[in-house]
Amino acid sequence: MRASPGCFITFEGSEGSGKSTQIRRLAVRLRRNGHRVRVTREPGGTPIGRKIRHLLQFSRAGRAMAAETELLLFGADRAQHTRETIGPALARGEVVISDRYADSTTAYQGAGRRLGRGFVECLNRFATAGLKPRLTFVLDLDPEEGLRRARKKTRRTDRMEAQRAAFYRAVRAGFQRLARTEARRVKRVDARAGVEEVAARVWALLPAKLQKPAPHRERGARRKRRLDFLENTPRMKRRSPTLERRT
Numbered sequence: 001m002r003a004s005p006g007c008f009i010t011f012e013g014s015e016g017s018g019k020s021t022q023i024r025r026l027a028v029r030l031r032r033n034g035h036r037v038r039v040t041r042e043p044g045g046t047p048i049g050r051k052i053r054h055l056l057q058f059s060r061a062g063r064a065m066a067a068e069t070e071l072l073l074f075g076a077d078r079a080q081h082t083r084e085t086i087g088p089a090l091a092r093g094e095v096v097i098s099d100r101y102a103d104s105t106t107a108y109q110g111a112g113r114r115l116g117r118g119f120v121e122c123l124n125r126f127a128t129a130g131l132k133p134r135l136t137f138v139l140d141l142d143p144e145e146g147l148r149r150a151r152k153k154t155r156r157t158d159r160m161e162a163q164r165a166a167f168y169r170a171v172r173a174g175f176q177r178l179a180r181t182e183a184r185r186v187k188r189v190d191a192r193a194g195v196e197e198v199a200a201r202v203w204a205l206l207p208a209k210l211q212k213p214a215p216h217r218e219r220g221a222r223r224k225r226r227l228d229f230l231e232n233t234p235r236m237k238r239r240s241p242t243l244e245r246r247t
């Protein structure tokens with residue numbers, strides 16, 4: 001996939017590690033800075049993906065799913081997500097933040113289910129058309145603690161959450177390995193800290209161009225010019241018919 005003007009950021013980590021929480025906060029802060037932000041997730045970032053998500057997570061049919069089928073369904077979801085949602089948003093210059101992406105498959109299906117690293121990598125490349133995030137945050141947390149946090153939120157346990165502890169340890173190790181082998185892109189963030197502290201660490205790791213206000217936010221800039229104009233215009237004059245006709 002071609003290089004594009006936007007910026008692609010992903011959050012990874014086990015269930016309950018704080019991905020959704022951090023993504024919400026980051027999106028708010030970036031938007032306040034004038035950046036156009038698109039928040040999305042896997043599985044389920046497209047209409048097709050939402051059907052796949054249901055199959056993968058809560059459908060009764062999913063209970064009998066083979067590991068290979070699971071891998072391909074995540075791949076199918078990602079192929080659609082990359083082409084229908086992420087690629088076009090990046091081409092428009094948006095900041096795209098995805099809750100999980102290809103690294104989840106490396107960790108869950110590769111390390112967790114031991115489906116063969118070579119094939120998983122190959123499938124990831126195929127599904128993503130070679131698109132890689134500019135930056136990936138791995139929120140690293142003891143999986144037991146993550147599940148405790150997640151269960152406080154909802155009682156419903158999905159198919160992936162019902163796995164054994166050994167599976168989750170392997171997944172965590174898979175994410176940690178990525179942070180070592182792709183250290184430039186993948187940043188491990190200790191997720192035991194409080195929400196504010198994790199958010200501050202995430203912010204500090206962002207590319208400088210995102211930490212600064214967006215340089216060419218047309219609409220915002222125009223609105224600011226109009227407000228300046230109104231503030232500098234005496235009240236009576238502002239109501240005058242001449243001025244109204246002109247606007």
Ligand SMILES: Nc1ncnc2c1ncn2[C@@H]1O[C@H](COP(=O)(O)OP(=O)(O)O)[C@@H](O)[C@H]1O
Nearest residue numbers: 015016017018019020021149150153193194195
């Ligand atoms: N740093 C944190 N410390 C304590 N609790 C947290 C923290 N971050 C998130 N939580 C809580 O843990 C639960 C799971 O967080 P969430 O963001 O949904 O995780 P994920 O999206 O990774 O599954 C939520 O109830 C959330 O409020």
Ligand SMILES: [Mg+2]
Nearest residue numbers: 019020021099
């Ligand atoms: Mg979440």
